Amino acid sequence: MHSCLRNEVMIMDVCIAEMTSYTYAVKGERLLRSRGYKCKVTRKDKNSGGGCGYQLNIYGHCREAAALLERYAIPYRTLSDGGA
Amino acid sequence: MINFDNAATTFPKPLSVRRAVSEAVKRYGGNAGRGGHRLAMAASEALYSARETAAEFFGAEPENVVFTMNCTYALNMAIQGVMSGGGHLIISGLEHNSSARPAAAMAMKKRISLSIAEVYPEDERTIESFRSLMREDTKAVVCTLASNVTGQITPYREIGELCRERGICFIADGAQACGVLDVKLSDGINILCTAGHKRLYGITGTGLLITDGRYPISPIIQGGTGSASLSLIQPDILPDSLESGTPNITGAMSVKAGIDFVRSRGLRKIYSHESRICSRFMAELDDDITVYRHPCGEYVPIVSFNVRDIPSERAAAYLAEKGYCLRAGFHCAALAHASLGTKNGTVRFAPSVFSKEEDAVRLAEEIRSMKKI
Numbered sequence: 001m002h003s004c005l006r007n008e009v010m011i012m013d014v015c016i017a018e019m020t021s022y023t024y025a026v027k028g029e030r031l032l033r034s035r036g037y038k039c040k041v042t043r044k045d046k047n048s049g050g051g052c053g054y055q056l057n058i059y060g061h062c063r064e065a066a067a068l069l070e071r072y073a074i075p076y077r078t079l080s081d082g083g084a
Numbered sequence: 085m086i087n088f089d090n091a092a093t094t095f096p097k098p099l100s101v102r103r104a105v106s107e108a109v110k111r112y113g114g115n116a117g118r119g120g121h122r123l124a125m126a127a128s129e130a131l132y133s134a135r136e137t138a139a140e141f142f143g144a145e146p147e148n149v150v151f152t153m154n155c156t157y158a159l160n161m162a163i164q165g166v167m168s169g170g171g172h173l174i175i176s177g178l179e180h181n182s183s184a185r186p187a188a189a190m191a192m193k194k195r196i197s198l199s200i201a202e203v204y205p206e207d208e209r210t211i212e213s214f215r216s217l218m219r220e221d222t223k224a225v226v227c228t229l230a231s232n233v234t235g236q237i238t239p240y241r242e243i244g245e246l247c248r249e250r251g252i253c254f255i256a257d258g259a260q261a262c263g264v265l266d267v268k269l270s271d272g273i274n275i276l277c278t279a280g281h282k283r284l285y286g287i288t289g290t291g292l293l294i295t296d297g298r299y300p301i302s303p304i305i306q307g308g309t310g311s312a313s314l315s316l317i318q319p320d321i322l323p324d325s326l327e328s329g330t331p332n333i334t335g336a337m338s339v340k341a342g343i344d345f346v347r348s349r350g351l352r353k354i355y356s357h358e359s360r361i362c363s364r365f366m367a368e369l370d371d372d373i374t375v376y377r378h379p380c381g382e383y384v385p386i387v388s389f390n391v392r393d394i395p396s397e398r399a400a401a402y403l404a405e406k407g408y409c410l411r412a413g414f415h416c417a418a419l420a421h422a423s424l425g426t427k428n429g430t431v432r433f434a435p436s437v438f439s440k441e442e443d444a445v446r447l448a449e450e451i452r453s454m455k456k457i
Binding site: 043054 | 117125128129135146147310311312313315323
């Protein structure tokens with residue numbers, strides 16, 4: 001699992017990828033899990049940007065995770081900080 | 085009752101499929117892709133797993149697997165969707181009406197121009213027939229992988245290669261081939277349409293459209309997809325763009341179980357078993373029975389025949405009285421029957437993985453003893 005050290009305490013990054021479809025959300029989840037990321041598909045927290053749908057909650061380095069999604073052509077709408 | 089009408093839909097279904105259907109009805113009561121609660125998520129996950137299974141089986145990506153109501157829907161979506169901007173379309177002379185009718189309807193409305201490529205017993209002649217019809221404005225080719233009337237296997241890999249060289253979209257009808265032949269998108273197929281309920285052993289009301297994503301398919305049906313709900317414009321990403329409305333989750337789970345069944349049995353074994361039954365059946369027939377096969381041709385396990393000059397429907401009705409289910413008539417394939425010159429149609433024998441050779445032998449006995457009826 002990817003994590004980072006902040007002030008000597010293990011704190012995980014959490015980010016939320018708003019996905020274009022449920023199918024891509026699961027595909028992204030499978031990909032990231034296979035690379036050691038902990039992540040979970042849930043219904044979108046906020047009905048922003050086009051209406052309802054699904055998000056991928058990623059616990060780990062967001063930029064790396066996003067780069068992986070992009071490398072495997074898994075589209076997402078937005079990537080936001082979900083708080084640590 | 086002995087069923088030899090498995091080219092229409094397979095029956096019986098494997099136990100694993102029946103269990104999957106029962107399980108789906110019991111467990112997947114939510115609406116896939118339409119909610120975040122436990123029931124909806126369980127249904128969504130189940131549907132995705134079915135998508136993954138089909139994708140792996142046909143060499144595709146899961147998001148490029150679209151569940152449809154049947155093969156006809158898949159073919160209509162593919163043909164109308166790819167040809168929506170017009171252009172030239174080639175279909176084979178063996179096409180089922182599920183391809184021929186949408187193609188003809190578009191041509192009659194002058195939305196496209198249409199050519200029909202003759203299919204011959206010899207592959208080289210068939211390939212040349214397609215090649216000679218290809219033009220600058222040819223946008224797509226539709227060809228069945230195997231005829232639903234005679235079972236003849238077309239040289240689809242070569243036709244796919246011709247299309248690839250010319251940037252033409254190759255749409256394949258796999259209704260009779262998928263589940264007995266090892267069909268993959270890498271065979272040069274851009275869009276594969278097939279039934280879930282035939283040789284993939286799913287339940288009726290299931291079909292698949294599987295694409296490599298290279299050619300955009302304009303949706304012919306728009307509606308709720310569970311995504312981008314605030315937009316009045318249909319999403320353009322697959323599978324959502326082609327899967328409007330509540331999906332058939334039970335059906336998809338039956339197809340998943342059916343594909344798993346076919347994989348566990350093995351395509352080669354299934355093909356060999358059914359082909360052996362066809363060979364034995366043909367060997368048991370008298371010389372005055374016309375069998376619509378050519379020594380040069382290759383066939384999936386389907387045998388079309390006529391008993392002397394007895395109309396096919398009468399022959400099938402007679403056999404039905406004896407306890408055998410066979411399909412007579414024109415098999416929704418006007419073009420194929422026109423090529424065969426079968427004015428009274430044919431009787432079609434189509435075994436499944438569950439068929440027994442001794443039943444085929446007994447059926448042949450009944451056919452031999454058939455008097456003028």
